Amino acid sequence: GDSVTQMEGPVTLSEEAFLTINCTYTATGYPSLFWYVQYPGEGLQLLLKATKADDKGSNKGFEATYRKETTSFHLEKGSVQVSDSAVYFCAPRYNFNKFYFGSGTKLNVKP
Amino acid sequence: EADIYQTPRYLVIGTGKKITLECSQTMGHDKMYWYQQDPGMELHLIHYSYGVNSTEKGDLSSESTVSRIRTEHFPLTLESARPSHTSQYLCASKPPGAISSYNEQFFGPGTRLTVL
Numbered sequence: 001g002d003s004v005t006q007m008e009g010p011v012t013l014s015e016e017a018f019l020t021i022n023c024t025y026t027a028t029g030y031p032s033l034f035w036y037v038q039y040p041g042e043g044l045q046l047l048l049k050a051t052k053a054d055d056k057g058s059n060k061g062f063e064a065t066y067r068k069e070t071t072s073f074h075l076e077k078g079s080v081q082v083s084d085s086a087v088y089f090c091a092p093r094y095n096f097n098k099f100y101f102g103s104g105t106k107l108n109v110k111p
Numbered sequence: 112e113a114d115i116y117q118t119p120r121y122l123v124i125g126t127g128k129k130i131t132l133e134c135s136q137t138m139g140h141d142k143m144y145w146y147q148q149d150p151g152m153e154l155h156l157i158h159y160s161y162g163v164n165s166t167e168k169g170d171l172s173s174e175s176t177v178s179r180i181r182t183e184h185f186p187l188t189l190e191s192a193r194p195s196h197t198s199q200y201l202c203a204s205k206p207p208g209a210i211s212s213y214n215e216q217f218f219g220p221g222t223r224l225t226v227l
């Protein structure tokens with residue numbers, strides 16, 4: 001069945017370090033791909049998305065590229081800040097009624 | 112800015128009580144969803160709705176029920192709460208679109224439920 005595999009956390013980085021959070025999805029159909037972020041005590045917010053192969057989603061310095069050949073949508077940021085500390089969810093969307101959320105990766109950024 | 116609201120934000124109740132978690136959105140979205148988020152942070156879809164008078168069960172079996180009498184309102188009810196229902200419940204909605212898979216879901220802030 002359709003699913004998503006996300007890098008386990010927590011990930012602890014120092015400020016200004018490079019971030020990669022891996023995400024791979026099952027290659028059933030042609031999903032749209034999303035990254036959501038959940039800051040402490042808040043609901044989920046859309047961070048970025050990509051709807052077709054080779055598209056790059058970007059927002060707030062984060063980027064992720066839709067890689068159909070490797071069925072991946074890894075999240076990257078060149079220089080993380082303390083304010084980026086949150087839980088990040090990868091979520092492919094195969095049809096109108098279902099997202100498949102990854103298990104979430106908690107990011108801790110230390111000053 | 113998403114306009115989707117959940118009340119209460121926090122609820123602590125005793126076993127056996129009936130509770131209703133409220134979810135409302137003012138965006139006119141047709142599709143709405145309930146997720147249960149466990150302590151390990153995973154989200155599990157427990158209910159969804161295509162529109163008024165439409166409700167479906169999600170991937171995770173849940174003893175809760177939902178109703179969709181109005182477009183903007185999608186309440187979730189537990190007839191008899193138990194400690195195993197302790198979790199965070201997230202409501203979401205999605206706008207219509209020609210290619211539905213392109214549209215993101217908008218999430219409410221969540222209700223953190225504790226059943227003693």
